[in-house]
Amino acid sequence: MLRDVSFTIPDGAFVAIVGPSGSGKTTLLGLLAGLDTPTAGSVLLDGAELGTLSEDARARLRGEKVGFVFQSFQLIPTLTAAENIAVPLELRGVRHAGSRARTLLDRIGLADRADHLPAQLSGGEQQRVALARAFANAPRVLFADEPTGNLDSATGDRIIQLLEELNRESGTTIVLVTHDTALASRARRIIQLSDGAVVDDRELAA
Amino acid sequence: MSARWRDLARLAWRDSRTARSRLLLYMSAISLGVAALVAIDSYSANVVRSIRDQSRELLGGDLSLSSRTAFPPSVDSLLDTLRRGGIPVGRSITFTSMALVPHAPAPRLVQVNAVGPEVPFYGTIETDPPGRYAQLQQGHTVLVDGSLLVELDAKLGDTLSLGSARFAISGTLRNVPGDIGIASSLGPRVYIAERWVPETKLLVFGSRAEYAALLKLPAGTDPKTVVDRHAATLDSAHVRTRTVQDTERSLTYDIQQLDRFLGVVALVALLLGGVGVASAIRAYVEEKRDPIAVLRVLGATSRQVLAVFLLETGALGLAGAAVGAILGVAAQMALPHVAAGVVPVTVVPRLEPRAIGTGIAIGVWVAVIFALLPILGVRRISPLEAIRHDATRAPVRRLLSDWPRLLAFIALAASVVLIAIGRAGSVRRGIAMSGGVGAALVLLAIAAAVVARLTRRLLKEHWPFVVRQGLANLYRPANQTRAVMLALGFGAFLMSTLYLVQRNLLARLTASAVETRANLAFFDVQSDQVHSVDSLIRAVRAPVLQRVPIVPMRIAAIGGRRVSDAVRDPRRASWALRREYRSSYRDTLIASEKLVAGTWFDAADTASRTGPWAVSLDADLASELDVAVGDTITWDVQGVRIATIVKNLRQVTWARFEPNFFVIFAPRALADAPQTTVFLTRVLDPAARAALQRAVVVHDPNVSTIDLALIQQAIDGIVGKVSIAIRFMALFSLATGILVLLSAVAAARRQRLREGVLLKTLGATRAQIGRIMLSEYTVLGLLSAATGLILSLGGAWALMHFLFDSPFSPAGPPLAVLALIIVALTAAVGLSSSRDVFAETPMAALREQ
Numbered sequence A: 001m002l003r004d005v006s007f008t009i010p011d012g013a014f015v016a017i018v019g020p021s022g023s024g025k026t027t028l029l030g031l032l033a034g035l036d037t038p039t040a041g042s043v044l045l046d047g048a049e050l051g052t053l054s055e056d057a058r059a060r061l062r063g064e065k066v067g068f069v070f071q072s073f074q075l076i077p078t079l080t081a082a083e084n085i086a087v088p089l090e091l092r093g094v095r096h097a098g099s100r101a102r103t104l105l106d107r108i109g110l111a112d113r114a115d116h117l118p119a120q121l122s123g124g125e126q127q128r129v130a131l132a133r134a135f136a137n138a139p140r141v142l143f144a145d146e147p148t149g150n151l152d153s154a155t156g157d158r159i160i161q162l163l164e165e166l167n168r169e170s171g172t173t174i175v176l177v178t179h180d181t182a183l184a185s186r187a188r189r190i191i192q193l194s195d196g197a198v199v200d201d202r203e204l205a206a
Numbered sequence B: 001m002s003a004r005w006r007d008l009a010r011l012a013w014r015d016s017r018t019a020r021s022r023l024l025l026y027m028s029a030i031s032l033g034v035a036a037l038v039a040i041d042s043y044s045a046n047v048v049r050s051i052r053d054q055s056r057e058l059l060g061g062d063l064s065l066s067s068r069t070a071f072p073p074s075v076d077s078l079l080d081t082l083r084r085g086g087i088p089v090g091r092s093i094t095f096t097s098m099a100l101v102p103h104a105p106a107p108r109l110v111q112v113n114a115v116g117p118e119v120p121f122y123g124t125i126e127t128d129p130p131g132r133y134a135q136l137q138q139g140h141t142v143l144v145d146g147s148l149l150v151e152l153d154a155k156l157g158d159t160l161s162l163g164s165a166r167f168a169i170s171g172t173l174r175n176v177p178g179d180i181g182i183a184s185s186l187g188p189r190v191y192i193a194e195r196w197v198p199e200t201k202l203l204v205f206g207s208r209a210e211y212a213a214l215l216k217l218p219a220g221t222d223p224k225t226v227v228d229r230h231a232a233t234l235d236s237a238h239v240r241t242r243t244v245q246d247t248e249r250s251l252t253y254d255i256q257q258l259d260r261f262l263g264v265v266a267l268v269a270l271l272l273g274g275v276g277v278a279s280a281i282r283a284y285v286e287e288k289r290d291p292i293a294v295l296r297v298l299g300a301t302s303r304q305v306l307a308v309f310l311l312e313t314g315a316l317g318l319a320g321a322a323v324g325a326i327l328g329v330a331a332q333m334a335l336p337h338v339a340a341g342v343v344p345v346t347v348v349p350r351l352e353p354r355a356i357g358t359g360i361a362i363g364v365w366v367a368v369i370f371a372l373l374p375i376l377g378v379r380r381i382s383p384l385e386a387i388r389h390d391a392t393r394a395p396v397r398r399l400l401s402d403w404p405r406l407l408a409f410i411a412l413a414a415s416v417v418l419i420a421i422g423r424a425g426s427v428r429r430g431i432a433m434s435g436g437v438g439a440a441l442v443l444l445a446i447a448a449a450v451v452a453r454l455t456r457r458l459l460k461e462h463w464p465f466v467v468r469q470g471l472a473n474l475y476r477p478a479n480q481t482r483a484v485m486l487a488l489g490f491g492a493f494l495m496s497t498l499y500l501v502q503r504n505l506l507a508r509l510t511a512s513a514v515e516t517r518a519n520l521a522f523f524d525v526q527s528d529q530v531h532s533v534d535s536l537i538r539a540v541r542a543p544v545l546q547r548v549p550i551v552p553m554r555i556a557a558i559g560g561r562r563v564s565d566a567v568r569d570p571r572r573a574s575w576a577l578r579r580e581y582r583s584s585y586r587d588t589l590i591a592s593e594k595l596v597a598g599t600w601f602d603a604a605d606t607a608s609r610t611g612p613w614a615v616s617l618d619a620d621l622a623s624e625l626d627v628a629v630g631d632t633i634t635w636d637v638q639g640v641r642i643a644t645i646v647k648n649l650r651q652v653t654w655a656r657f658e659p660n661f662f663v664i665f666a667p668r669a670l671a672d673a674p675q676t677t678v679f680l681t682r683v684l685d686p687a688a689r690a691a692l693q694r695a696v697v698v699h700d701p702n703v704s705t706i707d708l709a710l711i712q713q714a715i716d717g718i719v720g721k722v723s724i725a726i727r728f729m730a731l732f733s734l735a736t737g738i739l740v741l742l743s744a745v746a747a748a749r750r751q752r753l754r755e756g757v758l759l760k761t762l763g764a765t766r767a768q769i770g771r772i773m774l775s776e777y778t779v780l781g782l783l784s785a786a787t788g789l790i791l792s793l794g795g796a797w798a799l800m801h802f803l804f805d806s807p808f809s810p811a812g813p814p815l816a817v818l819a820l821i822i823v824a825l826t827a828a829v830g831l832s833s834s835r836d837v838f839a840e841t842p843m844a845a846l847r848e849q
Helices: A025-033 A055-065 A081-091 A097-107 A123-135 A153-170 B005-015 B017-059 B073-084 B146-152 B181-185 B194-200 B223-229 B231-236 B244-287 B289-297 B302-339 B353-380 B403-424 B427-458 B465-472 B481-516 B527-539 B574-578 B603-607 B619-625 B686-699 B708-747 B749-761 B766-803 B812-833 B835-839 B843-847
Strands: A014-018 A066-069 A141-145 A173-178 A189-194 A197-203 B063-067 B089-100 B108-115 B126-128 B141-145 B159-162 B165-175 B189-193 B209-215 B240-243 B520-526 B544-558 B581-585 B593-598 B613-618 B632-637 B640-652 B663-665 B676-681 B704-707
Touching: A014 A025, A014 A153, A025 A141, A025 A173, A055 A066, A055 B766, A066 A123, A081 A097, A081 A123, A081 B465, A097 A123, A123 A153, A141 A153, A153 A173, B005 B017, B005 B302, B017 B244, B017 B302, B017 B353, B017 B708, B063 B073, B063 B223, B073 B089, B073 B209, B073 B231, B089 B146, B089 B194, B089 B686, B089 B704, B108 B146, B108 B194, B108 B704, B141 B146, B141 B159, B146 B165, B159 B189, B165 B189, B165 B194, B189 B194, B223 B231, B223 B240, B223 B244, B240 B244, B244 B289, B244 B302, B244 B353, B244 B403, B244 B427, B244 B481, B244 B708, B244 B749, B289 B302, B302 B353, B353 B403, B403 B427, B427 B465, B427 B481, B427 B766, B465 B766, B481 B708, B481 B766, B481 B812, B520 B527, B520 B686, B527 B544, B527 B676, B527 B686, B544 B574, B574 B619, B613 B619, B619 B640, B686 B704, B704 B708, B708 B812, B749 B766, B749 B835, B766 B812, B766 B835, B812 B835
Parallel strands: A014 A173, A014 A189, A066 A141, A141 A173, B108 B189, B141 B165, B581 B663, B613 B640
Antiparallel strands: A189 A197, B063 B209, B063 B240, B089 B108, B089 B159, B089 B209, B126 B165, B141 B189, B159 B165, B520 B676, B520 B704, B544 B581, B544 B632, B544 B676, B593 B640, B613 B663, B632 B640
């Protein structure tokens, strides 16, 4: 349950949403990304009122404007690394999705892992593939749900660095959900949730 | 194992709680097979029991003596002696004749039963109005089958002519013990008193009649001793004997043959169900990974977990089999109505505990043994999976180095072979059947592997994403290709094989009529009637397509030995030595014959005026008689000895509507022998055909005629009844196939759901997901159907070739339709059982973490 939650995230921001277990972080993330619709109130994503869109329309919107990184990577287990990255491109009917996927793999340093299945990759490698997949469509906003939760601290750090680079270089808005305060401190703004309500919302000094 | 079985059972019960109804649905794959087995076995046991209870009524007496000719004086005096000794003897004569009523357009071939006043000693012949059979002996009255009244458009009280005699129709036959109702569509039955037979003037030279005497023996007398005591007299007069036990044995044998055939089909349906159970259990184990891991964390050993799953499967298998048994009993109760007219006894349905017990036992065993392989998979679930979702799974070990799995596999194969042997009734047939099933499954598995490989190679980058994605699911890890292709392909294989065999058997019966193009036959035409019948046919401008002489005869000696000696030779079949032959003579081979040994008659043979004469034998008969080309046979033709030499052997296609013969003589040998003639002609207009039949019968009452269209109808009727039985079984395998498909699809459900949710998160619309699944299932259905149908061509060919000894021709369009149905079903089942993939919101991807 969320109540009295109201905030705006400007283009190109790097925001962390923090709070303890059960505070409503995941629910909020689902609403922001259009995975779910609010029972009351409204969510606007790049000008689109998500509550009024059908499920399929929201799916298309996600395909175009939204990227996802999950705690447990959520790669499709039956697809190779390259195929996983190509999925969002293919869903939109982009040509030469395969070669673009390989270019992205190259950029994250996993070119030699292109034909490996997720089970054959380490956790860090899987999360990098997930990150490449999230960026395949050059989304306006990227949602990351505890992206380092399943990784050791060195690998986790590498992932966060990649996120920061992407935010800086392509101006992608990043919304990071975590209960790790150290991780949250890498963001430029922290929204804190507790029992479904925003209890704190502050900008951090750069 | 520290926990007691009772604790494990309780655990199993609780464990199945969330999935019980779904598992029961999959277990119904077993139910259908068990239902078929129980229904068939129970019904067959009912019939056998009824035959045993009614066997004296079926025969009408304790012992029957019968002969193709009137009993010679030696037998007549034997019967008189017996009668004087206090043994009641009843007489009857059975023959075919044309029946005619004054206003009917055409006469109708009937089966005349001329009975003495004593017959039958046991059982009653029921009539409508009741009691008319008892009055049969009093006057010129006749009892007829109801169907004859309809065909002749006659009613009670009308006059019916049989040859030169006239009878009043006094009633219809309702129930005659031992008669197979459906046979009356070939030749309706007519009962008259035996004393009127001479008046009909129908029994002339060459008439096919059966003269019988029924004996009622004192209680406790074994009919066999009576037969043995008078064997010499009866043998020399060519009198056949039949005891109550003979009747029981031969009828029971027929029923058991049918039971075996249908039982094997039911068993195959059950095995198909086993395949379904295996994939359902595989899915269930997959779904239970987390709870199992938790159980392991809490201290359960892998053996205990194994025991829990075995108990669950056993209990569910029992439930499925019990449901099947109930269905089977219901079907059994309905069967007497379906099979009425095919079975010679009044079947009293009653519960057959043995059939029910066997059905349930086989069902549970099949469920457990098929489930064992996937259940062994629980051993590999590590407790680590409870705390680490992505814990690496232990790799599947090779079958040969994993002895429990190897043992389970061997037990499975051995069970199938043993059950098949038990059902088929012979080791050879059992092994052949399980070998066939095994070969089909192996070929399907190979086809699945080839399909997966080919798809990977042929898939093109430029094809639409949804199609590529769907097709790629065929070879990706954890694909369903093998499971679905096995289940569906095997179902398609079964149904198509049954269909093809049925169609080819039917075609064998129908095709021939078109070839000869004759649709009307006249037979028993005496030498002095040949001219009149010939001119009557030509008078209506109909062609005489064939005119075939027939000469009745018996074998007198073979290879220089008299028949009475030759019968002691175990290599020669006594039926073939003793039977009456109806032979013909001509100088050419006809379309239904093929020369397989020796040479056809040459000019010298056909011109020869002295014996020994050349004869041609049916090849199968030659092997029964143990004779080859060049051997000698002496025939007894109405008391005249005719010496012959076997000149050649023919293979004869018997199932044709044209006269075929075991023995063909060179023409001159029999030219002067007493003979009758068969005429084949073609009259297209039914009214003209009826008129011609009537004209011939009025002019020559002893001549019989058959409208081949009528025969075709009768055969269609019989084949129709058999087809119903076969389709009934095919339906079981189809229904089972759908259940198996459901469970195969369910096996991958969890993975589907996850993938679908992820795709949605990444922006896939429901339509896109639907198209991906549609293309996958369509291709799976298409490939399974194609493989199954191609295999069925081989299977049906093998059955036709080895079992029915007939040619085989494939049937394209119906198979294409079957393939389309299978594809549509697969796509429908695949999509509908994946509907939670559509319904699930992408939120699940977040929540699942």
